[in-house]
Amino acid sequence: MAAAPSDPIQALLKELTCTVCLEGFRDPVMIIGCGHNFCRPCIIQYWGGSFRNVVCPQCRTTFSKAKLKPNRQLSNVVELTRDLSLQTPRDPPASPPSSSSLSEDLCPLHQKPLKLFCEKDGIPLCLSCHGAEDHRDHKVLPIEEAVQEQKNVEKQAVVAEIEQFCQFLKNQVEFLLPHLEVLLTNISKKEKEISGKLTGEIKQLNDFICDIEKTCEKPGVKLLKEVTRLNGLLSKGEILCSDMKMEDCQEYETTYS
DSSP: OOOOOSOHHHHHHHHTBOTTTSSBOSSEEEETTTOOEEEHHHHHHHTTTOOEEEEOTTTOOEEEEOOEEEOHHHHHHHHHHHHHHHHSOOOOOOOOOOHHHHHHTBOTTTOOBOOEEETTTTEEEOHHHHHSTTTTTSOEEEHHHHHHHHHHHHHHHHHHHHHHHHHHHHHHHHHHHHHHHHHHHHHHHHHHHHHHHHHHHHHHHHHHHHHHHHHHTSOHHHHHHTHHHHHHHHHHHHHHHHHHHHHHHHHHHHHHO
């Protein structure tokens, strides 16, 4: 069950508002055929003074020859509601708008308030523009409703763009994750291979160093006899270190590139 409005009188006044001029009904009449009510001057001006081949502004029903019926009961309800609203405490009147804001909200052609929005042409209209030939059959909305609708459209566009970007990021993660797992597995395997190889190379270098140290510890005469072999060992050590360094660089580039 819907909650009761906080101000029943204002809610009732809203229901007793003409959808053409967006003000309280003045001399309300009902279109026979669809049952919608409008101010007599508003609907006549909206139809341009003609009752043939016209459209209801509210339900867009077309009539080859429209007929209007005075709605006395609705007129009485409007008068009673106005009397009640006059007895209701009101907020202090707002300061009048500046001349610049009034000029911005007036139709430049008819100098009337811009209360409607033409969806087909995308421009605000006054009541006279709405009844003119150029916009008579176009769908129009109250200006407040058009503003809210535009806000909703922009909000939906932003949400759609964010959702699209999030989906892109999700797809990127799903694509890269398997490759990352394979890369991590290969790196771990290479690290084990390199560790084992380095262990062997270090042992080989240690043996080589021990051989040189033992040779250098020999007495002078014996050391001189080993000079040729010692120089050969040193040359061999330099070559071995150079080869190991080159292989390690290649292994690093292959593994991490």
